[in-house]
Amino acid sequence: xxxxxxxxxxxxxxxxxxxxxxxxxxxxxxxxxxxxxxxxxxxxxxxxxxxxxxxxxxxxxxxxxxxxxxxxxxxxxxxxxxxxxxxxxxxxxxxxxxxxxxxxxxxxxxxxxxxxxxxxxxxxxxxxxxxxxxxxxxxxxxxxxxxxxxxxxxxxxxxxxxxxxxxxxxxxxxxxxxxxxxxxxxxxxxxxxxxxxxxxxxxxxxxxxxxxxxxxxxxxxxxxxxxxxxxxxxxxxxxxxxxxxxxxxxxxxxxxxxxxxxxxxxxxxxxxxxxxxxxxxxxxxxxxxxxxxxxxxxxxxxxxxxxxxxxxxxxxxxxxxxxxxxxxxxxxxxxxxxxxxxxxxxxxxxxxxxxxxxxxxxxxxxxxxxxxxxxxxxxxxxxxxxxxxxxxxxxxxxxxxxxxxxxxxxxxxxxxxxxxxxxxxxxxxxxxxxxxxxxxxxxxxxxxxxxxxxxxxxxxxxxxxxxxxxxxxxxxxxxxxxxxxxxxxxxxxxxxxxxxxxxxxxxxxxxxxxxxxxxxxxxxxxxxxxxxxxxxxxxxxxxxxxxxxxxxxxxxxxxxxxxxxxxxxxxxxxxxxxxxxxxxxxxxxxxxxxxxxxxxxxxxxxxxxxxxxxxxxxxxxxxxxxxxxxxxxxxxxxxxxxxxxxxxxxxxxxxxxxxxxxxxxxxxxxxxxxxxxxxxxxxxxxxxxxxxxxxxxxxxxxxxxxxxxxxxxxxxxxxxxxxxxxxxxxxxxxxxxxxxxxxxxxxxxxxxxxxxxxxxxxxxxxxxxxxxxxxxxxxxxxxxxxxxxxxxxxxxxxxxxxxxxxxxxxxxxxxxxxxx
Amino acid sequence: xxxxxxxxxxxxxxxxxxxxxxxxxxxxxxxxxxxxxxxxxxxxxxxxxxxxxxxxxxxxxxxxxxxxxxxxxxxxxxxxxxxxxxxxxxxxxxxxxxxxxxxxxxxxxxxxxxxxx
Numbered sequence: 001x002x003x004x005x006x007x008x009x010x011x012x013x014x015x016x017x018x019x020x021x022x023x024x025x026x027x028x029x030x031x032x033x034x035x036x037x038x039x040x041x042x043x044x045x046x047x048x049x050x051x052x053x054x055x056x057x058x059x060x061x062x063x064x065x066x067x068x069x070x071x072x073x074x075x076x077x078x079x080x081x082x083x084x085x086x087x088x089x090x091x092x093x094x095x096x097x098x099x100x101x102x103x104x105x106x107x108x109x110x111x112x113x114x115x116x117x118x119x120x121x122x123x124x125x126x127x128x129x130x131x132x133x134x135x136x137x138x139x140x141x142x143x144x145x146x147x148x149x150x151x152x153x154x155x156x157x158x159x160x161x162x163x164x165x166x167x168x169x170x171x172x173x174x175x176x177x178x179x180x181x182x183x184x185x186x187x188x189x190x191x192x193x194x195x196x197x198x199x200x201x202x203x204x205x206x207x208x209x210x211x212x213x214x215x216x217x218x219x220x221x222x223x224x225x226x227x228x229x230x231x232x233x234x235x236x237x238x239x240x241x242x243x244x245x246x247x248x249x250x251x252x253x254x255x256x257x258x259x260x261x262x263x264x265x266x267x268x269x270x271x272x273x274x275x276x277x278x279x280x281x282x283x284x285x286x287x288x289x290x291x292x293x294x295x296x297x298x299x300x301x302x303x304x305x306x307x308x309x310x311x312x313x314x315x316x317x318x319x320x321x322x323x324x325x326x327x328x329x330x331x332x333x334x335x336x337x338x339x340x341x342x343x344x345x346x347x348x349x350x351x352x353x354x355x356x357x358x359x360x361x362x363x364x365x366x367x368x369x370x371x372x373x374x375x376x377x378x379x380x381x382x383x384x385x386x387x388x389x390x391x392x393x394x395x396x397x398x399x400x401x402x403x404x405x406x407x408x409x410x411x412x413x414x415x416x417x418x419x420x421x422x423x424x425x426x427x428x429x430x431x432x433x434x435x436x437x438x439x440x441x442x443x444x445x446x447x448x449x450x451x452x453x454x455x456x457x458x459x460x461x462x463x464x465x466x467x468x469x470x471x472x473x474x475x476x477x478x479x480x481x482x483x484x485x486x487x488x489x490x491x492x493x494x495x496x497x498x499x500x501x502x503x504x505x506x507x508x509x510x511x512x513x514x515x516x517x518x519x520x521x522x523x524x525x526x527x528x529x530x531x532x533x534x535x536x537x538x539x540x541x542x543x544x545x546x547x548x549x550x551x552x553x554x555x556x557x558x559x560x561x562x563x564x565x566x567x568x569x570x571x572x573x574x575x576x577x578x579x580x581x582x583x584x585x586x587x588x589x590x591x592x593x594x595x596x597x598x599x600x601x602x603x604x605x606x607x608x609x610x611x612x613x614x615x616x617x618x619x620x621x622x623x624x625x626x627x628x629x630x631x632x633x634x635x636x637x638x639x640x641x642x643x644x645x646x647x648x649x650x651x652x653x654x655x656x657x658x659x660x661x662x663x664x665x666x667x668x669x670x671x672x673x674x675x676x677x678x679x680x681x682x683x684x685x686x687x688x689x690x691x692x693x694x695x696x697x698x699x700x701x702x703x704x705x706x707x708x709x710x711x712x713x714x715x716x717x718x719x720x721x722x723x724x725x726x727x728x729x730x731x732x733x734x735x736x737x738x739x740x741x742x743x744x745x746x747x748x749x750x751x752x753x754x755x756x757x758x759x760x761x762x763x764x765x766x767x768x769x770x771x772x773x774x775x776x777x778x779x780x781x782x783x784x785x786x787x788x789x790x791x792x793x794x795x796x797x798x799x800x801x802x803x804x805x806x807x808x809x810x811x812x813x814x815x816x817x818x819x820x
Numbered sequence: 821x822x823x824x825x826x827x828x829x830x831x832x833x834x835x836x837x838x839x840x841x842x843x844x845x846x847x848x849x850x851x852x853x854x855x856x857x858x859x860x861x862x863x864x865x866x867x868x869x870x871x872x873x874x875x876x877x878x879x880x881x882x883x884x885x886x887x888x889x890x891x892x893x894x895x896x897x898x899x900x901x902x903x904x905x906x907x908x909x910x911x912x913x914x915x916x917x918x919x920x921x922x923x924x925x926x927x928x929x930x931x932x933x934x935x936x937x
Binding site: 006007010011013014017018020021022024025026027028029030031032033034036037038040164168726727728729788789 | 842843845846847848852863878881884885886892893896897898899900908911912913915918919922926929
């Protein structure tokens with residue numbers, strides 16, 4: 001009897017412990033999270049990869065770059081998919097889930113808002129359309145995507161341990177397919193597309209501040225950028241210009257492009273739409289897209305012609321600025337075989353090499369910022385929209401999230417991104433449905449000369465990108481992609497086609513719909529420019545006389561372009577070493593203009609000891625943003641305080657704090673030329689004194705009164721975050737150089753915080769090439785593996801932080817895999 | 821076979837079964853089956869040796885990994901879950917130990933019932 005009682009007493013804890021243990025299976029020492037340790041290193045070995053025709057060799061060099069060598073294209077891309085999945089499965093699945101609007105399937109209700117944003121923008125829809133388009137029209141290229149996907153799925157089906165997050169969430173990876181490749185392509189495209197949020201923000205600012213105040217802080221062309229366009233000169237291309245069409249550029253750029261004649265919308269009515277516009281901005285601001293896009297997105301590239309190169313051969317440099325993630329969005333590799341021999345950086349989850357070099361050519365990308373999307377005001381009535389005087393039924397796209405049905409409504413212009421009664425805003429972003437960018441990428445990966453590179457760019461659709469290119473003989477930049485043209489008639493009766501708008505366009509009349517695209521031959525471009533160089537760090541692409549005016553431009557301020565222009569121009573000729581030196585430049589051009597103005601505005605005496613010392617550091621500063629500099633700290637906090645008490649305060653008064661602040665070049669221009677502007681409360685000197693006092697007070701409160709210790713590295717730090725958002729999988733914080741305007745960028749917002757918010761955007765890779773001499777150098781702030789335990793997780797980061805490079809043609813192989 | 825010999829055989833068999841179950845499945849409740857060999861011994865010995873085998877085998881499996889990696893991963897998991905790193909490391913062995921230690925006397929009783937003791 002006693003034994004039976006004991007038996008019962010023991011059964012209860014066995015059942016209880018067993019029930020609890022099911023939640024702890026991820027801690028199993030063999031198959032749980034610990035198994036990630038086995039996957040943290042490379043090991044030379046032979047692996048069975050179903051679907052290969054022949055053996056594939058994957059050689060890992062000492063810098064962590066994989067050299068994938070196959071005997072045919074099918075095997076090459078299948079192996080690329082397998083290799084990528086074996087090192088980045090967690091990343092590519094998370095990216096695919098986000099982009100395809102399926103995040104909630106994995107993380108539950110926390111992913112719903114992201115999924116709704118993806119469907120509202122139309123990313124899953126356009127990915128599906130593009131998949132059909134490519135499969136039908138370009139089966140030879142589509143098959144490579146199928147091969148890549150098979151490689152990913154081969155890895156999923158293998159017995160290798162699953163990455164950490166799969167173990168923690170106790171989920172299995174889903175099978176990859178070309179649809180997810182296209183979804184991630186569309187997501188990246190959206191993150192670099194101009195023309196959705198920008199005109200909406202611009203319209204809000206216009207409603208609040210009016211035309212003259214707004215153009216003072218947001219001129220069509222940023223101040224000081226007249227002579228630093230991507231395409232050298234005034235904008236004339238192939239003999240065509242505004243002037244040749246009988247249109248005065250001066251007149252055109254003096255017009256109010258927010259007016260009803262330009263947009264089809266009465267400006268009084270536009271004022272009533274402020275809540276709707278705010279809704280639209282909010283609805284397309286997905287939290288993950290926001291992370292990717294970042295606040296300081298930008299990039300650098302430049303080319304040097306044979307005549308300006310010290311070795312007599314063309315060269316190219318590129319460093320695209322993206323949000324830095326651990327692991328990186330990029331994975332470095334060489335693809336060899338089946339007509340390919342290309343080395344560079346692949347976007348993890350997308351086949352091919354997007355930025356890199358062959359033996360004969362090299363190329364890089366930056367964003368040109370002109371509108372490739374547009375936003376339209378729609379007049380609605382129930383389930384119908386007005387178009388050309390007739391109401392048409394809204395089209396519906398239904399989708400289900402966590403068992404609940406959602407619907408996106410479409411007008412002829414695109415998805416409705418906001419609605420308030422009978423008014424709605426639609427997003428015209430249609431080019432992704434036929435965006436054959438992957439064809440461009442594959443053609444570039446096979447290119448052997450400049451003509452073949454130009455031919456490849458015919459297939460690039462969305463988003464438009466500046467391609468900086470060098471072959472063995474030629475170098476140039478071309479802004480490739482589809483810029484939709486809108487027919488306008490200026491107040492003096494001249495007809496012309498423009499790109500984009502400054503505000504919402506009338507979607508009901510049919511008059512403002514895109515009527516075509518800038519013809520390829522008239523895209524901004526330069527080949528072997530006579531001065532010996534060209535550059536494309538997001539500044540205006542073409543001058544004011546360009547025949548297709550970028551009304552929706554929203555270019556970067558041009559500070560990096562000024563530095564690059566000055567360096568290239570004064571060098572008298574460039575070597576590889578000079579290219580590296582320029583890429584590591586941390587001089588702030590705008591600071592060199594603004595600091596003398598600030599110093600003139602501030603009294604030289606009457607300060608307390610700390611302020612006096614701070615002023616001394618500012619007055620002797622050489623405008624560089626190294627970690628050990630004090631001048632940059634004083635300057636940056638002064639400018640932050642200045643913005644805080646001027647622009648930010650006025651934005652906040654109207655609930656517009658989330659909108660982009662005016663460029664620093666606008667502040668400089670106004671301070672220099674219109675110091676009594678209302679933006680500075682009528683007296684720049686007075687606000688400058690206030691700002692300086694605020695900055696010094698804050699810094700001494702947080703860092704102490706010893707001004708010499710106010711080094712930039714104490715307040716300016718980099719964090720490379722995990723796409724999962726888990727801090728434990730992130731890297732940093734690390735003290736870092738640069739600011740928002742330096743070529744080697746380290747952008748931070750102008751917030752009055754000590755330390756500054758972490759730098760999250762930077763050079764996602766650095767590339768310098770001279771194909772004719774076979775010199776290829778590169779580095780990126782990451783490593784090939786996503787496994788946080790791996791020595792190859794961030795193995796290139798130390799070189800990146802020191803502005804050093806790997807010679808990409810001369811690295812010793814340390815591991816070899818055989819796929820068979 | 822003496823009692824001590826039976827005890828030794830039961831312990832070794834249980835440890836081998838525990839090793840196999842942990843290696844081929846994720847779940848700790850397989851310790852119930854790893855405890856079957858303790859049917860050969862008294863419930864007191866089963867309880868004690870079951871606890872030892874249940875803790876030692878999963879702990880021993882950590883030896884397959886470099887200790888620095890175990891430490892690093894414990895620390896990462898600690899940051900993610902909020903639990904102390906040592907607890908993260910010990911949690912699976914402890915739960916396995918608890919299940920095996922409580923299951924072992926059950927098998928011992930079951931055997932004694934079968935024998936009509």
